[in-house]
Amino acid sequence: MDFRYLGNSGLKISEITFGNWLTHGSQVENDVATQCVRAALDAGISTFDTADVYANTMAETVLGEALKGERRQSLEIFTKVYGATGPRGHNDQGLSRKHIMESINGSLSRLQTDYVDLYQAHRYDFETPLEETMQAFADIVRSGKALYIGVSEWTADQIRKGHALAKELGFQLISNQPQYSMLWRVIEAEVVPASEELGLSQIVWSPMAQGVLSGKYLPGQPAPEGSRATDDKGGAKMISRWMRDDVLTGVQALKPIADDAGLTMAQLSIAWVLQNKNVASAIMGASRPEQVADNAAAAGVVLEPALMKRIDDAIGALAERDPAQTKSPATRE
Template sequence: MEFRHLGRSGLMVSEISYGNWITHGSQVEEDAARECVQAALDEGITTFDTADVYAGTKAEEVLGRALKGVRRDSVEIFTKVYWPTGPGPNNRGLSRKHITESIHGSLRRLQTDYVDLYQAHRFDHETPLEETLKTFDDLVRQGKVLYIGVSEWTAAQIEQAIKIADEMGFDRLVSNQPQYSMLWRVIEAEVVPLCEKVGVGQIVWSPIAQGVLTGKYLPGQPPPAASRATDPSGSGFIERFLSREDLLAKVQDLKPVAADLGLTMAQLAVAWVLQNPNVSSAIVGASRPEQVRDNVKASGVRLDDDVMRRIDEILDGVVERDPAHTARVSPPKRP
């Protein structure tokens, strides 16, 4: 396993991190989740990403139990806040009240005194950004949070947050967590250039496009049973890919590229996102330990320019690049 700085911070993270968005507390039983976490640790992954909303807070609980007994200073634990975790109007968003209550809940579920990175899961249009950043900064000063990040924020929102932090003397954002893959490149036009300028690193999710880039979803055929496409918590994200027969056909054309390099399709997909120097870590999920062991082999793989061009030529016409997609991810009103 190789390691990278998280943005321009001093924190080192494993360039492949383990995430439990759909799996823990939802798609797989706890014993299988524990086995996947142990496989991640055995393979050198030190960075673990979750969120309070995953599986209705159960994912944090499962991860906390799975990491129990592991030396706390040997791992980096990331979580997030924004989406509803209760029925009330203040059980959501990025207000001082919700952030403060949510971090206490996350620490309790994760069985830890602090998280290494606390992320704003979306941009909250209903809370002054100054209030959100001041609350995050207070948590840093209290020792409950070490670093602050965001997820799926636009370049303009990240730039505004950096400006306010500098003006008010708050800790700066060090990371952004966007969707990024060979098929979904919407961060490249605006988010990545801005983040390179201000020292924010990308912790990318869905580098395998919810499994589409493994090649297991075939044109004209139903998705395999028990796959991401059949899980209610993740199926909405994958539909945009599965609805396109031309895209699925082109993904099949990537198989010779992977074979020529001695890589699996999943390894090729993860290695591809890691070629971007602004990417600090790529999040992989798993329902079986062997998936973890397969994915980590992408660490340290270098794809030469000819391979990158070949991939671009194969996927020409099916890659999504419009940066406007990021702006639509954060609801105008709290959910």
């Protein structure tokens, strides 16, 4: 496993982050989830990402149990705050001081740790003054409950404003967690340049486009049984944008490229996002432990410029590049 610095900080994280969105506490049984975490540790992965909103706090609980007994100093544990949790009362969502302060305590309890390495604003909150949010994060850092602060799916302008306030308050934003893949490139035009200028890295989610880039979905054919596209707990909805024959046909054109590189299509998609120097880590999920080692092999892979061009030619206009697609809900749901 290779490691990269996270933003303009001294924190190193593994190039592959194990994430438990859509799996732990919902799609897979807890014993299988624990096996996946063990497989991640065996593969050299030290970085684990979750959020309080995943499975309405259950994902954090499962991860905390799975990591119990591990040397805490050897791990980087990330979580997030914003989404509605618990009974979803009127203060159970957003980035108000009240919700942030209560949420960090709940996350630490479920994760069975005294601190998280990175605490992230899961979305931008238009209903809370940014000054209030950043002051709460500053206090959490000073209390030692979080070592670093990051954001997720913030626009370049929002990152700039948050970064300026953080600097005034004596801490820094070091990361952004956006969706990024061969098919979803909306961060490239604005978010990545702003992040490079300000000293933030990307920790990207869905590098396989919810599994479409693995090549297992074929044009004109039904989705395999048990796949994400058949999951009625949320997976099918997330993947639906890519389940078009033109996209699936374009993805199949990647297979000979992966073969020439000596990689599976899944490994190729993860290695592709890691070629972007502003990406510190790619988040990988798993529903079976054997998937972990296979996908973790994408770490350290170098894709030559000629091969990168072949990928661009295969995907072509299928990729979404509009920066306006980076957005947070205008109001809390």
